[in-house]
Amino acid sequence: MSIPFQELLDFDVATLSGKLRARDISPVELTEAYLARIEQTDGSLRAYITVTDTLARKAAKKAEAELAAGKWRGPLHGVPIALKDLVYTKGLRTTGGSKILADFKPDHDATVWTRLKRAGAVLLGKLNLHEFAYGITSSNPHWGTVRNPYALDRIPGGSSGGAAAAIVARSAAATIGTDTGGSIRIPAALCGCVGLKPTWSRVSRYGVLPLAYTLDHVGPITRTVRDAAMMLQIIAGADRNDSTSSRERVPDFSAGLDGQISGMRIGVIRELNDGLSDDVARSFNAALETLRSLGATVDHVTIPSLPLAGVMNGIITWAEALEIHEDWMRTRPQDYGDDVRRILEIGMMTTATSYIRAQRARARTLAESIAVLADRDVLVAPASAIVAPKIGTTQILEAREDRVDVVAAILRFTQPFNSTGQPAIAIPTGLSPDGLPIAMQVIGRPFGESEVIRVAAAYERARGALAPPSEIA
Amino acid sequence: MPLVTGQTVKQVMRDLYGYEISDADADAIAHSAGAMLTLAGHLGAIGLAGIEPPFGYPVLLAEAARLAKARS
Numbered sequence: 021m022s023i024p025f026q027e028l029l030d031f032d033v034a035t036l037s038g039k040l041r042a043r044d045i046s047p048v049e050l051t052e053a054y055l056a057r058i059e060q061t062d063g064s065l066r067a068y069i070t071v072t073d074t075l076a077r078k079a080a081k082k083a084e085a086e087l088a089a090g091k092w093r094g095p096l097h098g099v100p101i102a103l104k105d106l107v108y109t110k111g112l113r114t115t116g117g118s119k120i121l122a123d124f125k126p127d128h129d130a131t132v133w134t135r136l137k138r139a140g141a142v143l144l145g146k147l148n149l150h151e152f153a154y155g156i157t158s159s160n161p162h163w164g165t166v167r168n169p170y171a172l173d174r175i176p177g178g179s180s181g182g183a184a185a186a187i188v189a190r191s192a193a194a195t196i197g198t199d200t201g202g203s204i205r206i207p208a209a210l211c212g213c214v215g216l217k218p219t220w221s222r223v224s225r226y227g228v229l230p231l232a233y234t235l236d237h238v239g240p241i242t243r244t245v246r247d248a249a250m251m252l253q254i255i256a257g258a259d260r261n262d263s264t265s266s267r268e269r270v271p272d273f274s275a276g277l278d279g280q281i282s283g284m285r286i287g288v289i290r291e292l293n294d295g296l297s298d299d300v301a302r303s304f305n306a307a308l309e310t311l312r313s314l315g316a317t318v319d320h321v322t323i324p325s326l327p328l329a330g331v332m333n334g335i336i337t338w339a340e341a342l343e344i345h346e347d348w349m350r351t352r353p354q355d356y357g358d359d360v361r362r363i364l365e366i367g368m369m370t371t372a373t374s375y376i377r378a379q380r381a382r383a384r385t386l387a388e389s390i391a392v393l394a395d396r397d398v399l400v401a402p403a404s405a406i407v408a409p410k411i412g413t414t415q416i417l418e419a420r421e422d423r424v425d426v427v428a429a430i431l432r433f434t435q436p437f438n439s440t441g442q443p444a445i446a447i448p449t450g451l452s453p454d455g456l457p458i459a460m461q462v463i464g465r466p467f468g469e470s471e472v473i474r475v476a477a478a479y480e481r482a483r484g485a486l487a488p489p490s491e492i493a
Numbered sequence: 494m495p496l497v498t499g500q501t502v503k504q505v506m507r508d509l510y511g512y513e514i515s516d517a518d519a520d521a522i523a524h525s526a527g528a529m530l531t532l533a534g535h536l537g538a539i540g541l542a543g544i545e546p547p548f549g550y551p552v553l554l555a556e557a558a559r560l561a562k563a564r565s
Binding site: 234260261263264325331332333338350353356366370378379 | 497499501502505506509514521522523525526527529530534535536537539540544545546547548550552555556558559562
């Protein structure tokens with residue numbers, strides 16, 4: 021029981037799990053280390069909205085007693101985690117990153133939290149996000165601007181910015197985020213950690229504040245692919261409280277973690293391989309070489325309707341988000357941040373016909389994607405065209421000297437797989453010369469998380485460890 | 494481009510949501526919405542004939558069953 025705090029914080033969930041079960045580490049001591057780390061870093065990072073220190077200590081003591089009695093609940097037993105603050109926690113403030121829900125205490129838990137709690141996870145707190153998850157900067161006017169642990173003057177991405185920042189800053193061992201247009205993968209990519217968006221319906225959305233019903237996904241943000249697989253194992257599966265949750269069999273997501281990818285076939289999506297910054301292009305091409313060196317066959321594929329997937333996503337999100345927010349937009353428009361109120365106002369112009377057409381078009385893009393996956397195992401694409409921009413930047417200079425919209429340069433790569441609902445993981449491919457994270461996505465067939473995890477894990481092993489950020493004070 | 498004007502935006506906000514915005518904000522919203530609606534019009538070009546919207550009766554039935562169970 022004399023492992024230094026820093027060393028405790030550096031263990032991934034897989035390592036912690038073994039040490040907790042063997043009682044080489046105490047859940048109480050581990051939780052104290054994380055609470056101290058939050059205290060140390062969060063003044064700068066603003067990753068947390070609420071720190072549940074009293075509850076965390078209580079849960080850690082309970083885990084310690086259970087482990088001492090030989091009752092092991094599974095790999096998350098005693099592991100300190102945190103939830104994006106739109107996941108309902110009974111009796112605990114769940115703000116959605118908003119002023120409107122600043123004092124909202126749900127009367128029930130989200131299914132995802134019920135399952136994690138049952139697995140013995142210790143809740144450290146609720147994580148900051150872009151207001152109502154409707155944006156990708158996590159510059160939150162009500163709860164503070166979340167900062168990127170690799171460069172405090174840059175955005176962490178969003179909307180699950182607090183989740184990714186906490187993982188990289190070592191102020192949570194694992195986290196849960198949500199993804200409607202990229203909100204798990206974008207912050208994971210810009211902060212240098214792993215973000216797994218499962219197939220739509222794989223994880224229950226019950227008790228998760230919605231942004232867009234037919235595009236919302238719940239999934240883990242973690243340090244490693246193995247940790248993401250372990251988290252997904254616990255939260256995946258049918259839920260009688262969510263009639264849209266899938267009854268598809270839940271496989272052992274960790275089964276292929278140590279597998280080889282020699283002979284696997286990987287398609288590079290041509291439509292997502294342009295407009296990249298030089299650093300991103302270099303890193304992505306190096307990642308493709310690594311995949312080839314591992315024995316995979318890499319070729320290029322075309323998904324012709326994919327460039328319009330952003331339009332599908334945009335129209336659907338505008339309409340569904342406005343339906344969710346309509347009453348508040350009538351009664352409390354002044355309580356929204358300027359950017360979120362503006363996009364909800366734009367949504368007021370959406371037509372019913374464009375919404376239905378966007379919904380129908382999703383099937384076309386998914387069909388094209390499934391077709392190219394008929395003789396390939398997974399697809400790959402960059403996770404963003406650019407590294408994390410500075411806070412407040414709205415446009416960047418592209419390689420061709422054009423000014424492009426920052427949001428478009430990022431969302432273009434992630435939104436298509438919300439429209440198609442396919443599983444997609446963001447995994448770091450390296451750091452830019454400026455020391456900022458760069459990432460790629462691995463995309464699978466519907467319910468093909470196992471292949472996605474297998475390829476990402478093999479790549480992660482070959483890539484080696486990413487240099488950590490400088491100390492955050 | 495569909496005819497979304499700043500005046501349309503202002504009227505929708507006034508009549509349906511009960512608040513006023515500036516002319517400049519209304520024009521900016523009209524521009525963004527108009528551009529997206531124009532692109533949405535192009536979705537038909539990818540071949541949508543015969544494609545149903547993904548709102549299945551099984552989901553409707555399952556949701557109704559869940560609600561009925563919660564009430565009983």
